[in-house]
Amino acid sequence: MKELKNEKELVKRAMALGTAYGEKRGVVEFEATDSATDKLEYIYRLLVHDKLIQPLPPDQLSQKAIRHRLAIWASKQPD
Structure with missing residues (x-):
């Protein structure tokens, strides 16, 4: 998993959008x-439940992977 160029900003955007x-x-x-970790995990699970993003395989589920997946999702959202 390669880190995105501006992943921190995208994670913040994903938290706001989510x-x-x-x-x-x-x-x-x-x-x-509420901690940022809890918010991001809830947003991730909500988006997976609504089928807006693909779920991570259970063996790859980590905070870093969740942040990365949400950053990718945020980068694809219109402004």
């Missing part, structure tokens, strides 16, 4: 005390 998507759908309200 949070907005989840709130618009009415399935989540994040608290200020």
Whole structure:
């Protein structure tokens, strides 16, 4: 897995887009005390459930892989 050129910014964008998507759908309200790790994992699972991204194989599921997958998803979203 090769890191994307601006992966950190894309992960931040994915968190913003994913949070907005989840709130618009009415399935989540994040608290200020929720960690970024928890938010990213929830967003990943929501997008997999809605079939917007392909799930990672269970043996490859890690925080780094989730961040990478969400960064790729965010890079494909319109501005």
